[in-house]
Amino acid sequence: EVQLVQSGAEVKKPGESLKISCKGSGYSFTSYWIGWVRQMPGKGLEWMGIIYPGDSDTRYSPSFQGQVTISADKSISTAYLQWSSLKASDTAMYYCVRLGSSGWFDYWGQGTLVTVSS
Amino acid sequence: EIVMTQSPATLSVSPGERATLSCRASQSVSSNLAWYQQKPGQAPRLLIYGASTRATGIPARFSGSGSGTEFTLTISSLQSEDFAVYYCQQYNNWPALTFGGGTKVEIK
Numbered sequence: 002e003v004q005l006v007q008s009g010a011e012v013k014k015p016g017e018s019l020k021i022s023c024k025g026s027g028y029s030f031t032s033y034w035i036g037w038v039r040q041m042p043g044k045g046l047e048w049m050g051i052i053y054p055g056d057s058d059t060r061y062s063p064s065f066q067g068q069v070t071i072s073a074d075k076s077i078s079t080a081y082l083q084w085s086s087l088k089a090s091d092t093a094m095y096y097c098v099r100l101g102s103s104g105w106f107d108y109w110g111q112g113t114l115v116t117v118s119s
Numbered sequence: 120e121i122v123m124t125q126s127p128a129t130l131s132v133s134p135g136e137r138a139t140l141s142c143r144a145s146q147s148v149s150s151n152l153a154w155y156q157q158k159p160g161q162a163p164r165l166l167i168y169g170a171s172t173r174a175t176g177i178p179a180r181f182s183g184s185g186s187g188t189e190f191t192l193t194i195s196s197l198q199s200e201d202f203a204v205y206y207c208q209q210y211n212n213w214p215a216l217t218f219g220g221g222t223k224v225e226i227k
Contacts, residue, residue, distance in 0.1 A: 036216075046155075046163065046206055048216040060214040063120070096162055104210025105153035107174065109162040 003027040005035075005097045005110035012116045013087050020083035021113045023097030030078035031055035034100040037071060037082045040112075041093045051100060052080060087117045121145055121212050123219035125205075131227040138194040140222045142207035147187045151211035154183055154192045157221075158203045166205075167192065194224075202226055 008022040023035065036051035050061040054073040061071070073080040082095060097110035122145040132138045142152065154167040165174040167183035170190060180195040194201055207219040 045221045046157075046208075046218040048208075048218065051214055051216075062215070101165075101168060103151065103168075104213045104216060105165060105168040105208065106155070106163075107165050107168075109164065112162050 003099065003108045005099060005108055007095075007097050007110040007113045010114040010116070012118070014119055015087060015089055015117055017087050017117075018083070018085050019087055019115065020081050021095060021115065023080045023082075023110050025078045025080070025099065028099075031075050035073065035080040036098045036100055036106065037069075037080075038096040038098055038106070038109075039065075039093050040096065046096075049082070049095075054078075054080065087115075089117050089119075091115060092117045120215060121148060121209050121217050123207055123209055123217050125207060125219035125222045127222060128220070129223045129225060131225050132197050133227045134199060135196050136227075138197055138201075138224055140192040140194075140205055140224070142185075142190040142192070142219050144188045144190075144209055148209040148211035150186045151209055151213075152183075152185070152190050153208045153210065154181075155206045155208065156201075156203045157206065158200075163206065197224070 004026045006024045031054045034051045037049040039047045049065040050071045052059045052071045054075045070083045094112045098106040099108040101107040124143045126141045150170040152170045155163040157163040171183045204221045204223045
């Protein structure tokens, strides 16, 4: 069974750094793109970026380029999303997703709620 | 960037009735379109990909149609568990993937 298990909720202050994780299991982690999707409170879904763990090829949405860093450690089948300096506007639910063969998101993690507040 | 526009924003439907949701792309995405369902407090789940192919385990009452710029998700007979928010997503312009704003299907 394919599973994406994300790290737990975080509460941070503006300016702090953060790295959240997503561990894949039940499939070949290095053979599928893994992505991140943001959902701000009460809002829709926004694609942030994707990484191919096999060779670490990474692509970002223009809206998120330079704002976050996506990485992966294939030795432990885990993808990461990190911020160097959080803002209140980063408060959102973040979902880890696996991309199907052509670009749809076939499996979703349970979500990680990030709250940034002073 | 390809902009995806969903309509209506909210659809009020009685259980057992048919629901028809629309998704329009700002330029052709061929059949490279997916639909997702999100219930309150849950992660979205894939319903349809390739505009009309149901994902594994999705009931036959869900069907997708369309190509190019106009797409439709139809729920033939709404069940109580179908009241949720539905999103479309294009992947024709990979890796620039974009979602529509969503349609909330609520109980009439």
